[in-house]
Amino acid sequence: xxxxxxxxxxxxxxxxxxxxxxxxxxxxxxxxxxxxxxxxxxxxxxxxxxxxxxxxxxxxxxxxxxxxxxxxxxxxxxxxxxxxxxxxxxxxxxxxxxxxxxxxxxxxxxxxxxxxxxxxxxxxxxxxxxxxxxxxxxxxxxxxxxxxxxxxxxxxxxxxxxxxxxxxxxxxxxxxxxxxxxxxxxxxxxxxxxxxxxxxxxxxxxxxxxxxxxxxxxxxxxxxxxxxxxxxxxxxxxxxxxxxxxxxxxxxxxxxxxxxxxxxxxxxxxxxxxxxxxxxxxxxxxxxxxxxxxxxxxxxxxxxxxxxxxxxxxxxxxx
Amino acid sequence: xxxxxxxxxxxxxxxxxxxxxxxxxxxxxxxxxxxxxxxxxxxxxxxxxxxxxxxxxxxxxxxxxxxxxxxxxxxxxxxxxxxxxxxxxxxxxxxxxxxxxxxxxxxxxxxxxxxxxxxxxxxxxxxxxxxxxxxxxxxxxxxxxxxxxxxxxxxxxxxxxxxxxxxxxxxxxxxxxxxxxxxxxxxxxxxxxxxxxxxxxxxxxxxxxxxxxxxxxxxxxxxxxxxxxxxxxxxxxxxxxxxxxxxxxxxxxxxxxxxxxxxxxxxxxxxxxxxxxxxxxxxxxxxxxxxxxxxxxxxxxxxxxxxxxxxxxxxxxxxxxxxxxxxxxxxxxxxxxxxxxxxxxxxxxxxxxxxxxxxxxxxxxxxxxxxxxxxxxxxxxxxxxxxxxxxxxxxxxxxxxxxxxxxxxxxxxxxxxxxxxxxxxxxxxxxxxxxxxxxxxxxxxxxxxxxxxx
Numbered sequence: 007x008x009x010x011x012x013x014x015x016x017x018x019x020x021x022x023x024x025x026x027x028x029x030x031x032x033x034x035x036x037x038x039x040x041x042x043x044x045x046x047x048x049x050x051x052x053x054x055x056x057x058x059x060x061x062x063x064x065x066x067x068x069x070x071x072x073x074x075x076x077x078x079x080x081x082x083x084x085x086x087x088x089x090x091x092x093x094x095x096x097x098x099x100x101x102x103x104x105x106x107x108x109x110x111x112x113x114x115x116x117x118x119x120x121x122x123x124x125x126x127x128x129x130x131x132x133x134x135x136x137x138x139x140x141x142x143x144x145x146x147x148x149x150x151x152x153x154x155x156x157x158x159x160x161x162x163x164x165x166x167x168x169x170x171x172x173x174x175x176x177x178x179x180x181x182x183x184x185x186x187x188x189x190x191x192x193x194x195x196x197x198x199x200x201x202x203x204x205x206x207x208x209x210x211x212x213x214x215x216x217x218x219x220x221x222x223x224x225x226x227x228x229x230x231x232x233x234x235x236x237x238x239x240x241x242x243x244x245x246x247x248x249x250x251x252x253x254x255x256x257x258x259x260x261x262x263x264x265x266x267x268x269x270x271x272x273x274x275x276x277x278x279x280x281x282x283x284x285x286x287x288x289x290x291x292x293x294x295x296x297x298x299x300x301x302x303x304x305x306x307x308x309x310x311x312x313x314x315x316x317x318x319x320x321x322x323x324x325x
Numbered sequence: 326x327x328x329x330x331x332x333x334x335x336x337x338x339x340x341x342x343x344x345x346x347x348x349x350x351x352x353x354x355x356x357x358x359x360x361x362x363x364x365x366x367x368x369x370x371x372x373x374x375x376x377x378x379x380x381x382x383x384x385x386x387x388x389x390x391x392x393x394x395x396x397x398x399x400x401x402x403x404x405x406x407x408x409x410x411x412x413x414x415x416x417x418x419x420x421x422x423x424x425x426x427x428x429x430x431x432x433x434x435x436x437x438x439x440x441x442x443x444x445x446x447x448x449x450x451x452x453x454x455x456x457x458x459x460x461x462x463x464x465x466x467x468x469x470x471x472x473x474x475x476x477x478x479x480x481x482x483x484x485x486x487x488x489x490x491x492x493x494x495x496x497x498x499x500x501x502x503x504x505x506x507x508x509x510x511x512x513x514x515x516x517x518x519x520x521x522x523x524x525x526x527x528x529x530x531x532x533x534x535x536x537x538x539x540x541x542x543x544x545x546x547x548x549x550x551x552x553x554x555x556x557x558x559x560x561x562x563x564x565x566x567x568x569x570x571x572x573x574x575x576x577x578x579x580x581x582x583x584x585x586x587x588x589x590x591x592x593x594x595x596x597x598x599x600x601x602x603x604x605x606x607x608x609x610x611x612x613x614x615x616x617x618x619x620x621x622x623x624x625x626x627x628x629x630x631x632x633x634x635x636x637x638x639x640x641x642x643x644x645x646x647x648x649x650x651x652x653x654x655x656x657x658x659x660x661x662x663x664x665x666x667x668x669x670x671x672x673x674x675x676x677x678x679x680x681x682x683x684x685x686x687x688x689x690x691x692x693x694x695x696x697x698x699x700x701x702x703x704x705x706x707x708x709x710x711x712x713x714x715x716x717x718x719x720x721x722x723x724x725x726x727x728x729x730x731x732x733x734x735x736x737x738x739x740x741x742x743x744x745x746x747x748x749x750x751x752x753x754x755x756x757x758x759x760x761x762x763x764x765x766x767x768x769x770x771x772x773x774x775x776x777x778x779x
Contacts, residue, residue, distance in 0.1 A: 073775030074444055074733055075557050161593040182751045269588045270531030270747040274740045287416040288736045290423055290445070 068296035078293075085297030094275035095298055099305060102277050105186070106254040106309075113194045114246060117201035122231050124202075125209040136206070143200035151263035154192045155180075159267070180268035185261075192260050197253075201246045208242035209235060244317055248310055255306045258283075278302040366404035371395040376661055378668040381408040381418070382433035382653070384482075385618065385687045390678040394671060401664045403672060411435070415736070421658070422447040430659035431669045434479060435651050436470040437535065437731045442654070443478050443553055444733040449655040450476040454666030459674070467691040469728030471652050473553040479652035480670045483688035485609030486722035487539060487646050489633045493710075495604040499523045504605075504633035508574060511605075511636045515583040518604055525585040527605045529575040531746040532588040534739040536607060539646040541571045542729060544638050549732040550779065559732065559771055560779040564764035573756030576749035586750035595619045599626045607635070609648040610719040613708035614686030628710045632718050645725035650691070689719060696720060734770065741766045 043050075071081035089095050120139050124132055142150060157163050158179045169176035179188035212235065220230050236243075258279040265272030274284040278298060286295035363379040368391045370377065380403050384390060391405045406429070408414045415438055421428035422445055434442065442448050456477040460468055463481055471479040491504055499518045505511040515526030530536070538548060544567040550560030562568075578584045585603060587594050597603055598621045606612065613630075616622055622630055637643045653672055659665040673679065679695050682688035686708065695701050702720065705711040732738055745759040754762070768778050 073773065074441075076775030159593055160587075161596045182747060182753075266532075267588070267591050267593065269586060269750075270743050273744050273747070284740070287420060288412065288740075289734070290419050292423055 064296040064299060067293050068300055070293050072291070072293055074290075081293070085294050086301060088294070089297050089301040092298075094281055095278060095301065098275050098278040098281050099302075102255050102257050105189070105257065106251060108186075109190055109193050109254055110247060110250045112190065113198045113201060113250065114243065116194060116198040117205055117246070118236070118243070120198070120202045121205035121209055122235065124206055125235070126227065136203075139202050140199040142195050143197065143203075145196075147196060147259045148263055150196050151192060151260045154188075154195075155264050155267050158188060158264075178269075180264055180271055182271050185268060185271045189260055189264070192264075193254070196260075197250070201250070204242055204246050205239060208239040212238050247317075248313065251309055251313060252306055255309060256302070278305075363404040365406070367407065368392060368395065368403070368405045370402050370404065372399050372402050375400055375402045376664050377402050377404045378431055378659070378661070378665050379429040380405045380431040380433075380653075380668060380672065381414055381429045382431075383407050383410040383414060384433070384651075384673070384682070385614075386678075386681050386685060389681055390673050393675055393678045394668070394673075397675060398667075398671070401667055403668055412736070418442070418447075418656075422656075426658065428656045428658040430656060430661070430665040431653050431672070432656055433482075433651050434654050435649060436479075436481075436647075436729075437735045439471060439478050439652070439654065440473070440551065440553065440731050441733045441735055443473060444556065447657055448478045449657050449659065449662055449666070450478060451480065451655060451666050451669065452477045454655075454663055455670060456480065456666070459670055462674075462693050463691050464693070464696075464724060464726070466647075466723075466726040466728035467650075470647075470650070476553070479654035480674070481650070481652045481691045482673045483611065483650050483682070484691045484723055484726070485611055485647050485649035485689060486719050486726060487536075487607065487609050487635050487648050488714075488718045488722060489635055490606040490608055490612060491631055491633065492601055492604050492629050493631050494629045495524060495601055499604075501604075504631075505636050506634070507640055508636045508638055512574070512578060512583070515578055515604075516581075519581075519583050524602050524604055525583065526578070526603070527584040527607060528589065528594075528603055529579045529584055529586050529746065529750060530589040530594075531586075531743045531750065532590075533648075534742040534746065535648050537571070537575070537742060537746060538739075539648050540575075540607070541568045543635070543644045543646045544568075544571050545644075546571070547730070548738075549730050551730055551732055557775070557777050558779055559776045561732070561764065561767050561771060563767060564760040568763075569757045569760045571756070572745070572749060572759050576752075576756050576759075579750050580752045590619075595621060599624075601626070601629065609650075610689035610723070611649065611687065613706065613714075614688075617686065617708055622708045631709050631712055632714050634718055634722065643725070645722045645727075647726050647729065650689070689723070691723075696723070732767075734774065737770055738767060741770075 068085050069081060069083075070078050071085060072078040124136050124139075127135075145153075158165065160166055160176055160178050163176075165179070166176040177184060179185070179191070216234060216238075217230055220234055225233070256279050257277045261268075261272045261276050262280060265276075272280070274288070275281040279302065282295045282298040282302065285291045285298060363377050366377070366379075368388060371392075372395070375398070378401060380391070382405065387405060387407065391403050395402050408417050408429070414433070418428060418432055418434075419442075422442065428447070439448070452475060459480065460477075467481045467484055468477075471477060471481050489504060495518070496502075496504070499521045501514050501518065505514050511526070518524070518526055541548065541563075546563070546565055546567040548561070548563050548568070550562075552558075575584075579586050585597070587597065595616075598606070598616060598619075613622070634643075635646070653669040655662060655665040655669050673682070674692060676694070679688075679690050679692055680700075683690050683695060683701060683704075686706070690696065690701075702716045703713060704715055706714040741763055745754065745763050748754040749756065749759055771778050
């Protein structure tokens with residue numbers, strides 16, 4: 007049922023526009039063309055004013071340089087050369103790349119496991135579990151981070167209380183050696199539920215008669231999961247991997263919020279985005295901050311391009 | 326005032342991290358159009374038709390201070406907005422300076438931030454507007470902190486002479502009979518308390534780099550040499566022996582776990598202060614007011630605090646240092662500079678406001694009229710169980726303060742020092758290496774900003 011409905015809708019959608027166009031002839035289609043522009047106009051205005059124009063302005067800014075003791079001078083691509091040799095930028099970039107390599111597989115694994123389980127069970131418990139797993143995503147990232155800040159607290163958090171029971175020193179999960187894992191936990195907690203819902207929706211879209219056929223052929227539940235379900239939802243997996251990659255490379259909110267209680271571990275160049283904000287708003291280097299932003303954008307673009315190239319055979323969504 | 330100090334005001338109510346999170350998206354702090362009359366004032370305007378001066382400030386008792394000013398003046402009125410505390414406000418002001426619009430007429434700045442804005446021509450020299458008439462109200466050091474040669478860029482309000490706050494109960498329990506007078510004694514006492522199973526003796530916090538800077542200066546370091554008249558040239562010296570010694574000293578205490586390494590003014594830190602987790606607190610004169618506001622010194626921690634002069638390296642030639650303290654500056658975006666200067670020089674300079682400020686201990690006033698008043702001198706400070714802290718500790722410290730020279734990129738310097746303190750606390754670097762790395766980072770940065778490093 008589920009799988010047959012979308013094609014019907016699509017084919018209906020394809021037919022409908024043609025019908026009124028037939029009597030109007032060429033003039034009708036020209037008017038329709040104009041009407042189309044009219045409909046996207048509100049979006050177009052917002053798009054140009056709040057995305058294209060700021061981008062163009064930032065691009066323009068990034069070509070100049072301004073020192074405290076000097077005026078503004080044209081710098082060409084010097085800011086970009088500086089960015090890719092700036093230890094602060096490279097250090098932040100290295101951190102988010104490392105972080106992506108660990109956090110993305112982890113959260114996709116958690117999301118996939120949860121979705122496959124939820125797809126198997128039915129009833130009230132399943133609905134409840136689905137809601138609970140999704141819930142962290144419904145909590146704003148800032149609030150989620152604040153909450154974890156409390157949980158990690160070395161003075162009154164539960165970790166401290168449990169450690170006191172066993173008379174051991176509580177580990178501080180935001181210390182220099184631990185913050186990677188501390189953030190890993192927060193991000194996975196926050197996003198795995200969201201990815202789970204995407205995967206779950208994709209699983210629901212699979213025609214159940216395929217499972218029936220598989221069972222008739224003697225497939226076990228495990229074989230169905232690994233041989234049928236996962237291959238059939240690879241487009242959804244590819245989609246969430248791209249989402250996760252873009253999001254993680256732009257890592258900002260969680261370290262920014264947890265920074266003030268992390269005893270200085272979250273430095274002003276902790277991630278490229280934090281570095282760009284610090285440069286612009288604290289060091290008054292809007293030009294260089296723009297160049298950093300564009301450089302980060304370039305790295306994100308490159309990473310996604312590489313990812314899509316590597317997964318081009320499976321991810322039918324992008325080909 | 327330091328950012329961190331102001332954070333503590335609200336710390337009992339909200340988690341400190343919550344504050345930082347909210348501050349980014351805070352209210353936009355006034356339209357700040359230079360020509361248009363500001364209308365969205367936090368305070369009530371007493372005289373409707375008088376010209377209005379838009380002020381950004383974050384003193385906890387600012388509402389009273391503004392009312393006092395407006396009630397006493399018919400020719401000018403203050404329109405006050407709290408645009409955030411410390412760095413939050415500086416970020417907004419910096420953005421307004423870069424955008425060349427949106428700045429207030431008068432802005433509250435800490436002494437260490439002034440030169441960074443002066444060099445951007447963001448502040449107005451107040452000497453043609455009568456600044457020198459009030460010069461006599463301030464000590465030499467206080468005046469030097471807001472001046473560049475003959476030019477005066479702000480009116481000083483409060484200062485932060487430093488001293489050693491300590492817990493009498495912890496000292497008594499572990500047999501420390503008198504507070505340490507030298508840093509060598511401080512380290513000995515720290516070891517003694519630790520050996521007896523006591524709490525950390527103090528704290529080497531990364532988020533108060535201004536404290537570490539003050540302690541470096543106390544040992545004889547001169548981190549920066551800068552004169553605005555010679556804009557292009559700067560002297561940077563943070564890899565001298567004094568700096569190395571101070572960094573080594575604190576790193577040594579920290580890695581031996583004789584002191585803590587927690588950031589200050591977080592909820593965890595305040596909880597530690599209440600619970601006697603730290604035996605001492607190297608801090609400034611305004612600290613009691615802010616600690617009281619954060620809930621320290623009430624209930625179980627009431628009557629547990631006392632204060633002693635800051636320990637010295639060489640008791641024969643004591644050096645007094647300063648942490649924090651703010652001033653009012655007139656911005657170059659102010660449309661009516663004379664009116665703005667009148668506000669900068671007159672706001673928080675009246676007796677009622679100053680008295681309210683020092684009695685609640687949210688400011689340590691720099692105005693000599695207060696510093697020399699019997700009431701202030703002989704005040705028995707509640708927080709210190711009736712100790713006459715002003716007379717015995719803080720006034721002598723303030724009088725001995727010689728002023729300091731700050732760099733035009735204080736924010737950057739503090740960020741770099743903070744990163745080094747984190748590494749020192751983690752045992753990943755030595756004081757010597759941290760000082761050298763800091764020096765190299767600052768020299769590179771200064772050159773990239775177009776300075777010639779002397």
